[in-house]
Amino acid sequence: MSEDRRLDVLRAIVEDYVATKEPVGSRALVERHSLGVSPATIRNDMAALEEGGYIAQPHTSAGRVPTDKGYRLFVDQLSTVKPLSSPERRAIGTFLETAQDLDDVVDRAVRLIAQLTQQVAVVQYPSLRRSALRHVELVPVGLRHLLVVLITDTGRVEQRTLELGTDLDESVVARLRTRLNVSAAGRRLSELPVALGELTDGFAPADQVLVNAVVAVVEETLAQESEERVVLAGTANLARVGSTDVRSIGPVLEALEEQVVLLRLFSEMAEDHAAVAVRIGRETQHDGLVETSFVTTGYGDEGGGSVARIGSIGPLRMDYPGTMSAVRAVARYLTRILAQ
Known part of the structure; x- marks a missing residue:
């Protein structure tokens, strides 16, 4: 034939x-x-x-x-991913662009994917392992407390308060702030130890205590917050009549609760050459997900790479073109917003 x-x-x-x-x-x-x-x-x-x-x-x-x-x-055999309609694209843009911070952006994105696909949405938080520092702010809070604020290129904001044994010299704080941003801004996590290790040069011995304390809190914060994590929405969609074989809902929910399973899939699918990667049934290599398919794509880097992934999990009998289109569209808006 x-x-x-x-x-x-x-x-x-x-x-x-x-x-x-x-x-x-x-x-x-x-x-x-x-x-x-x-x-x-x-x-x-x-x-x-x-x-x-x-x-x-x-x-x-x-x-x-x-x-x-x-x-x-x-x-x-899908030659292209069908585009969303103009009203759908405008709605996505309006919904995401009014977000207040990274947590709000991620929360809105995962709920939006669930609503568009009527399936389970999964969004991976931008990883500090793949993010770069955009800015470090040092804010004196009283005579002996210093607020250290780290802002990454993906919009993550981490804050730590440092308690010192001596009064702060604001001129030294200002110089350290400048040196920190010149040395560390734009660098990936793996590149920071060398850059931060050179900061004490040029500071008087008495001021190096402050410099070392700030460097230590920056390194500790990045190490603590580098753990990978994902956010889910739409798990109730699994219970919709006809969406998934009822017998499979329990194993699917158990698999979704294991973030290590989702992170493994994200990591493996990041290696696919397709712009939107799809794993079908047993291709997920997890018994709990054999009745589902997983559609994902990367987001967060306008240069063509990604700092994290976004996706949708649904029944084998899913609308693949529609799901792939929705996931790609939201990922593109996320990338644009995080680059602002």
Whole structure:
């Protein structure tokens, strides 16, 4: 049979199954799609697809449903990710651009993905391991307390208060602030030890106590806050009628609670060459997620890389083009906002 026609038949089966939640028969394909061939030819094509493992018959006298292999071929044949409509893009931009800080941005993004896809949304916090320092602020608070504020290029803000044994000299604080930002701003976490180690040069011995104390609190803060974490929203969508096999909800929820599972998937999928990566069923390599698919993309670096990932987890029978489009669109807005 024609390879192109086989793909057309598979595409029609996937689209109908996603839309109707019912196994698809040859008669339905003839009625709903202009495939340009006879019902007998379509039945032959379906038989060949079934033999190849791309579709399966759930029970006798039923139509056919896509298998993991069939979904994979369908996704791989998507030449482009369909764009969102102009109203949808405007709504995303307005919703995210009014966020107050990084926590608010992440919270809004994960809720937005869940709403757009009606599935489980997952957003990875920008990691300090992949972020760079944008600015360090030193604010005297009283005579012997110094507020150290770290701001990363992804919008994370970390604060620590330093208690000193002697009164602060504001001129020394101002010089240290300048030196810190010249030496450390724009550097990744892995590059900071060398830059911070050279800060004491040029300061009087009496002032080096302050310098060392500030360097220590900066290093400790970055080390403590470098732990990877993810935020979820939309887990209730799993319970919607027809969204997922009821028997699979428990294992899926257990898998979602294990952040290490999600972080592993994010890490592995970051290595995919596709702009939007998709893992289907057993490709997730986790027993609890065999009835789901995971769609992700990176965000946070306008240069083409990423500092974290965003994604959506839903049933195998998901709207792949729509989910991929929503995830990519929100990721692009996140990247733009974090770069401001």
